[in-house]
Amino acid sequence: MYAQMIKSEATQDDPEKLAAFQARIDAGEKIEPKDWMPEGYRKTLIRQIGQHAHSEIVGQLPEGNWITRAPTLERKAILLAKVQDEAGHGLYLYCAAETLGVSRDEITEMLLDGRMKYSSIFNYPTLNWADIGAVGWLVDGAAIMNQVPLQRTSFGPYSRAMIRICKEESFHQRQGYDAIRKMAEGTPEQKKMAQDALNRLWYPSLMMFGPSDKDSVHSAQSMAWKIKMNTNDELRQKFVDQTVPQAEYLGLTVPDPDLKWNEERGHYDYTDPDWSEFFDVIKGNGPCNVDRLAARNKAWDDGKWVRDGLLAHARKKAARKHAAE
Amino acid sequence: MTREDAFTQFLLQMGDNTLILGHRVSEWCGHAPVLEEDIALANTALDLIGQTQMWLGLAAEVQGDGKSADDLAFLRDAWDFRNVLLVEVPNEDFGRTLMRQFLFDAWHSIQLGRLMKSSDERVAAIAEKASKEVAYHLERSADTVVGLGDGTEESHRRMQEALDYLWPYAGEMFQSDEADAEMVKAGIAPDPASLREEYDTLVSRVLTEATLTIPESRFAHKGGRTGAMHTEHLGHLLTQMQWLQRAYPGAKW
Amino acid sequence: MKNEWPLWEIFIRGQHGMSHRHVGSLHAPDAEMAIKNARDVYTRRNEGVSIWVVEANHIAASSPSDKGPLYEPSESKVYRHPTFFDIPDEVGAM
Ligand SMILES: [Fe+2]
Ligand SMILES: [Fe+2]
Numbered sequence: 001m002y003a004q005m006i007k008s009e010a011t012q013d014d015p016e017k018l019a020a021f022q023a024r025i026d027a028g029e030k031i032e033p034k035d036w037m038p039e040g041y042r043k044t045l046i047r048q049i050g051q052h053a054h055s056e057i058v059g060q061l062p063e064g065n066w067i068t069r070a071p072t073l074e075r076k077a078i079l080l081a082k083v084q085d086e087a088g089h090g091l092y093l094y095c096a097a098e099t100l101g102v103s104r105d106e107i108t109e110m111l112l113d114g115r116m117k118y119s120s121i122f123n124y125p126t127l128n129w130a131d132i133g134a135v136g137w138l139v140d141g142a143a144i145m146n147q148v149p150l151q152r153t154s155f156g157p158y159s160r161a162m163i164r165i166c167k168e169e170s171f172h173q174r175q176g177y178d179a180i181r182k183m184a185e186g187t188p189e190q191k192k193m194a195q196d197a198l199n200r201l202w203y204p205s206l207m208m209f210g211p212s213d214k215d216s217v218h219s220a221q222s223m224a225w226k227i228k229m230n231t232n233d234e235l236r237q238k239f240v241d242q243t244v245p246q247a248e249y250l251g252l253t254v255p256d257p258d259l260k261w262n263e264e265r266g267h268y269d270y271t272d273p274d275w276s277e278f279f280d281v282i283k284g285n286g287p288c289n290v291d292r293l294a295a296r297n298k299a300w301d302d303g304k305w306v307r308d309g310l311l312a313h314a315r316k317k318a319a320r321k322h323a324a325e
Numbered sequence: 326m327t328r329e330d331a332f333t334q335f336l337l338q339m340g341d342n343t344l345i346l347g348h349r350v351s352e353w354c355g356h357a358p359v360l361e362e363d364i365a366l367a368n369t370a371l372d373l374i375g376q377t378q379m380w381l382g383l384a385a386e387v388q389g390d391g392k393s394a395d396d397l398a399f400l401r402d403a404w405d406f407r408n409v410l411l412v413e414v415p416n417e418d419f420g421r422t423l424m425r426q427f428l429f430d431a432w433h434s435i436q437l438g439r440l441m442k443s444s445d446e447r448v449a450a451i452a453e454k455a456s457k458e459v460a461y462h463l464e465r466s467a468d469t470v471v472g473l474g475d476g477t478e479e480s481h482r483r484m485q486e487a488l489d490y491l492w493p494y495a496g497e498m499f500q501s502d503e504a505d506a507e508m509v510k511a512g513i514a515p516d517p518a519s520l521r522e523e524y525d526t527l528v529s530r531v532l533t534e535a536t537l538t539i540p541e542s543r544f545a546h547k548g549g550r551t552g553a554m555h556t557e558h559l560g561h562l563l564t565q566m567q568w569l570q571r572a573y574p575g576a577k578w
Numbered sequence: 579m580k581n582e583w584p585l586w587e588i589f590i591r592g593q594h595g596m597s598h599r600h601v602g603s604l605h606a607p608d609a610e611m612a613i614k615n616a617r618d619v620y621t622r623r624n625e626g627v628s629i630w631v632v633e634a635n636h637i638a639a640s641s642p643s644d645k646g647p648l649y650e651p652s653e654s655k656v657y658r659h660p661t662f663f664d665i666p667d668e669v670g671a672m
Contacts, residue, residue, distance in 0.1 A: 361619060375654060375655070464614070465614055468611070
C-alpha cells in the first residue's frame with residue numbers, strides 16, 4: 001500500500017474522552033480537524049497521510065521516466081495526464097495533513113531528509129514501455145484496493161481526499177491495462193516486454209500491502225480508529241484473486257509456480273514475496289531509493305528561488321496596493 | 326513551391342512547434358519547483374500535445390499519402406521538422422522554461438487570433454479551439470514572468486539571463502518566405518512579419534512590468550521553420566521521442 | 579521570515595445555478611495565482627464554471643467569468659475518463 005508499516009502511536013489521554021471519541025467513530029461519525037482527538041490519533045494520521053502523499057509524489061518518477069519516450073501522441077497525453085493526476089493526489093493529501101497542523105513545507109522536508117517514508121513499490125525501476133501498462137494495472141490496481149475502503153475512514157479531510165482520488169484512479173488502472181493489453185496482443189517483442197514487466201513487478205506489487213498480518217503488530221489500534229480498514233493479508237488475497245484472471249486474459253504468466261486456485265478456500269493460493277527484500281527496500285536499499293530521493297531533493301532545491309521569487313513579488317504587490325490606498 | 330506544398334509546410338510549422346514545445350514542457354513532470362506548478366505545466370503540455378494531433382492530423386490529410394499524425398511525429402528526421410528553433414532549446418532552469426513559454430505564447434496567441442479568420446475552415450476550427458487554451462497559457466506565463474522578474478534579486482537575475490539567451494530566437498517567428506506569401510495569397514495564414522508590431526507591444530508591456538530589459542540587438546537565429554538548419558538539441562530530443570517507433574517498426578501501441 | 583506560500587481554500591461552482599462548493603485547498607503566493615492554480619488543479623475534468631479562493635487563515639469557523647479560456651479546454655481530454663478505455667467483460671470490474 002501507499003502507507004506501509006504505519007506504527008500507531010500510544011495514547012495517554014483521559015479515558016472518558018477516549019471512550020467518547022471511540023463511540024463517535026463506532027457510530028460512523030466523521031472526526032473533523034477542530035474536534036477533540038487523541039494525540040496518538042493525530043500523530044498516526046499525520047504519518048499515514050504523509051506517507052501516502054509522499055508515495056503519490058515519488059510515484060510520479062518511475063512513470064514520468066517514460067513520458068518523453070511514449071510511442072504515440074495519444075499514449076503520451078494519457079501518461080502525462082495520469083502522472084499529473086498523481087501530483088494532484090499528493091496535493092490533496094498534503095492538504096488533508098495540513099488540517100492536522102503540519103504544513104506542506106514541513107512535511108516535504110521530512111520526506112527529503114528521510115524522516116518519513118513512501119511506498120516501497122516506487123523504488124523499483126521502469127525498464128520498458130510495458131512497465132507503464134503494468135504500473136497502471138498492478139500498482140494503481142493495488143492502491144485502489146486500499147483506497148476504496150479508505151473513503152470511509154474516520155477523519156473527514158482524509159476521507160474527502162480519498163473520495164476525490166478514487167474518482168480518478170479508475171482511469172489509471174484502465175489505461176494501464178489497456179496499454180499492456182495492446183502489447184500482450186502485439187508483436188513477439190511486445191509480448192516479451194509485457195511478460196518481463198509482469199515478472200519484475202508482480203512481487204513488488206504484493207509487497208505494497210505491507211508485511212504479513214502475523215508480523216504486523218500495529219494494526220489493531222488503527223483499525224479501531226478506522227484509519228486502517230482491512231488487514232494486509234485480506235487485501236493482498238483480494239488483489240491476487242482479482243489480478244490472476246486478468247493476467248490469464250492477457251496470456252501472461254504470473255511468476256509464481258505455486259499459484260493455484262483453492263476450491264475449498266475459494267481463493268488462489270500464492271507465494272508470499274521475499275520479505276527480506278521488502279525490509280531491505282524499506283531500509284533504503286532498493287534499486288532506486290537513492291535516485292528517487294535525489295530527484296525530489298533536486299526539484300526542491302532548484303525550485304527554491306522560484307518559490308521565493310513569486311512570493312517576494314506577491315508581497316511587493318500587496319505593499320504597493322496598500323500604499324496606494 | 327506549389328500551394329499544396331506551402332500549405333503542408335505551414336501545417337507542419339504549427340504542429341511541430343506544439344509537438345516540440347509540448348515535449349519540452351512535459352520533461353518537467355515530477356520535477357517542478359512546487360506541486361501547483363507541476364500540475365499547471367502538465368496542463369500546458371497536454372494542450373500542446375492535443376493541438377499537435379490536430380495540426381499534424383490535418384497536415385497528413387493534406388499530404389494525402391495515407392500517413393497519420395503519429396507517422397509525422399515519430400518517423401521524420403530532423404531536416405523534415407519545421408518548428409522554430411526557440412521551442413527546441415533545452416529547458417535549463419524554470420526561469421528559462423517560463424521565459425521561452427512566454428515568448429512563444431505571445432506569438433502563438435496572436436497567430437491563432439489571425440488563423441481563426443483563415444479561408445480554410447479546418448484551419449479556422451483548430452485555431453478557434455487552440456486559441457482558448459493558449460489565451461490561458463499566455464496569461465499564466467506572462468504572470469509568472471512578471472512575478473519572477475519583479476521577485477527577488479536572484480529571480481530577477483535569472484529571468485534577465487533567460488531573456489538574454491532566448492531573445493535571439495524570438496525573431497524567427499516573424500520571418501517570411503515564398504511559402505508564406507503563398508499562404509497569404511490563399512487567405513489561409515497571415516504574413517508572419519505582420520504580427521511583429523502587435524508582438525512587440527505585448528512583449529514589451531509584460532517585460533517592462535517584469536522590470537526586465539529587452540536586448541537591443543535584433544539579430545535572429547533562423548533555419549527551423551524552413552528546415553534549413555536546426556539546433557543540435559533537436560536530434561537528441563528526437564532520439565528519445567522516436568525511439569520505440571524506430572526500434573519496433575510497425576508495432577501498434 | 580517564513581517563506582511558505584499561504585494556503586487557500588477553493589470553492590467551485592460546478593454548474594450555472596448551483597452554489598459554490600468547497601473542493602479542497604492549495605498553496606499560492608497570492609489570490610490571483612491561487613485562482614490560476616485552482617483552475618489547473620481542480621478543474622482538470624470540466625468540474626467548474628466559477629472559482630472563489632479564500633486565504634485559509636481568513637476563514638472563521640464554528641467548532642467543528644473568464645469561463646471561455648478557463649474551462650472549455652478540458653472538455654477534449656476524453657482519455658481522462660475511465661470509460662475511454664475499452665476493458666473486456668471477462669476481465670472484471672476495473
Ligand atoms: Fe494516486
Ligand atoms: Fe493512480
